Every structure is written in C-alpha cells, then in structure tokens.
Amino acid sequence: MTSRRQFMFTVVPAVAALSAVSTAVRAADRVDEKDPAAVGLGYKHDATKVDAKKYANYKAGAVCGNCQFYQGKPSDAWAGCPLLAGKQVNGKGWCSGYVKKA
Structure with missing residues (x-):
C-alpha cells in the first residue's frame, strides 16, 4: 500500500x-516570421513593426489578440491562428489577414 x-x-x-x-x-x-505562410501574410510578432506603407490595411491598435481568428483570450500572450495552420501567434502581433473581432 x-x-x-x-x-x-x-x-x-x-x-x-x-x-x-x-x-x-x-x-x-509558435510561428516563425520567416515561415512562408507568415511572410505571405506579412506577419510580425510585434504589430508596431509592420510596414504601414506596404500594408495599407494596418491600423494602430490592430493586433492578433483582438482579431476574430485569434483562438485564445485577448489577454493570452500566444494562441493558435487558423490562417497560419493553427500555429501560435503573438497576441501583440499582426498579419494582413486581420479582421477585428465583432
């Protein structure tokens, strides 16, 4: 016993x-910024480093954490994203597939 x-x-x-x-x-x-899918979407771990001239749809304050595709809570540091094959993205990141959560 x-x-x-x-x-x-x-x-x-x-x-x-x-x-x-x-x-x-x-x-x-976690997705690598050099991953071909991430490059194609212009993904950056830090949204403040997005080239706003290249990505005209980028707006300040738009981050993965408040995107409809972010599969975590807005406060989660990292969570999955179906746009990047379910790999984890930084909540403070951004990509051109961003759609504001309703």
Missing part, C-alpha cells in the same frame, strides 16, 4: 516534468 507521502513524492515531480514538456511543445508550435 502506498502512503500519501510516497504518492506526493512520486506525483509532484511527474506533474512538474509534464508541465515543462508542455511548455516546450507550445513554444515549438
């Missing part, structure tokens, strides 16, 4: 390890 103490010494490190692996996997799923 396993005691509560033995159980805790086994479970807590296992949960910590799974959390670390989960974080690493999520980081690996």
Whole structure:
C-alpha cells in the first residue's frame, strides 16, 4: 500500500516534468516570421513593426489578440491562428489577414 507521502513524492515531480514538456511543445508550435505562410501574410510578432506603407490595411491598435481568428483570450500572450495552420501567434502581433473581432 502506498502512503500519501510516497504518492506526493512520486506525483509532484511527474506533474512538474509534464508541465515543462508542455511548455516546450507550445513554444515549438509558435510561428516563425520567416515561415512562408507568415511572410505571405506579412506577419510580425510585434504589430508596431509592420510596414504601414506596404500594408495599407494596418491600423494602430490592430493586433492578433483582438482579431476574430485569434483562438485564445485577448489577454493570452500566444494562441493558435487558423490562417497560419493553427500555429501560435503573438497576441501583440499582426498579419494582413486581420479582421477585428465583432
């Protein structure tokens, strides 16, 4: 029979390890600005670095976090985007597929 103490010494490190692996996997799923799809959409991790002359539809304050395609909460730092194959985009980023959330 396993005691509560033995159980805790086994479970807590296992949960910590799974959390670390989960974080690493999520980081690996982040879109790279050099990814061909990201380049095609003019995606930038930081919306303030968007070339407004090249992308006339860019408006200050338009960020992934308030786009209808952003699959997280507006306050999430990173979340999935179907325009970039479900890869994670920065909530403060922007691309030419931006559509303001209604």
